[in-house]
Amino acid sequence: MKLLVSPINTEEAMSALNGGADVIDIKNPKEGSLGANFPWVIRDVKEAIEGKKPISAALGDFNFKPGTAALAAYGAASAGATYVKVGLYDVKTEEQAFEMMTGIAESVKGMNVKVVACGYSDYERIDSIDPKLLPAIGEKAGVDLVMVDTGVKDGRSTFEFMNEDDLIEFVNDAHSRGLETAIAGTIKFDDIPALKRIQPTIIGVRGIVCGGDRSTTIRQELVEKLKSEI
Numbered sequence: 001m002k003l004l005v006s007p008i009n010t011e012e013a014m015s016a017l018n019g020g021a022d023v024i025d026i027k028n029p030k031e032g033s034l035g036a037n038f039p040w041v042i043r044d045v046k047e048a049i050e051g052k053k054p055i056s057a058a059l060g061d062f063n064f065k066p067g068t069a070a071l072a073a074y075g076a077a078s079a080g081a082t083y084v085k086v087g088l089y090d091v092k093t094e095e096q097a098f099e100m101m102t103g104i105a106e107s108v109k110g111m112n113v114k115v116v117a118c119g120y121s122d123y124e125r126i127d128s129i130d131p132k133l134l135p136a137i138g139e140k141a142g143v144d145l146v147m148v149d150t151g152v153k154d155g156r157s158t159f160e161f162m163n164e165d166d167l168i169e170f171v172n173d174a175h176s177r178g179l180e181t182a183i184a185g186t187i188k189f190d191d192i193p194a195l196k197r198i199q200p201t202i203i204g205v206r207g208i209v210c211g212g213d214r215s216t217t218i219r220q221e222l223v224e225k226l227k228s229e230i
């Protein structure tokens, strides 16, 4: 399993890199679970990382706005992101998710970028699409990776909303369609044995490497500890 860590600025990105993160995922938690950061932050982090690891950019927790999402993906890719990650937040149907994801995939075609469709494990409480539908939609739409995160960052984990069997089904379905997978959402050290059984391509974190409170700062030693445990 690869480790994706979500910094908010260059300083945190360096802690993530030096701690052993495999993907540096720039986001802006002030704007939500998959809040987008500014293009110059993506460019600055890219410069600081010096190509040692790929950069991912969160595009936002989207409602059904395929054009806005496609333009955001193009902007993030132009700023240097290798992964563009869209949150299908207020996206409720398979048709809407498909239209969002085909637009994004088309917008970054030929840019050597991986498109990530992210659903939410707590989809019922935010009235969003069931993430278990995403592997089939993602395959049809031409995305590279499907992901699960929590939509509401209130300390409740993905494991409280989806059990191990649900997550195994999600991961196996995606892998059988040739897609990569990521699992995130207040992951804790205690979840590592379950994650090893589930075997997603990537695990995504912020809170755990901030010492439990994602509004504080990423600590290199916690990234190192997590990396060594997975």
Ligand SMILES: O=C[C@H](O)COP(=O)(O)O
Pocket (backbone or CB within 6 Å): 006, 025, 149, 150, 153, 184, 185, 186, 187, 204, 205, 206, 207, 208, 214
């Ligand atoms: O993409 C990963 C997220 O930033 C996970 O954040 P979290 O571990 O604080 O839920």
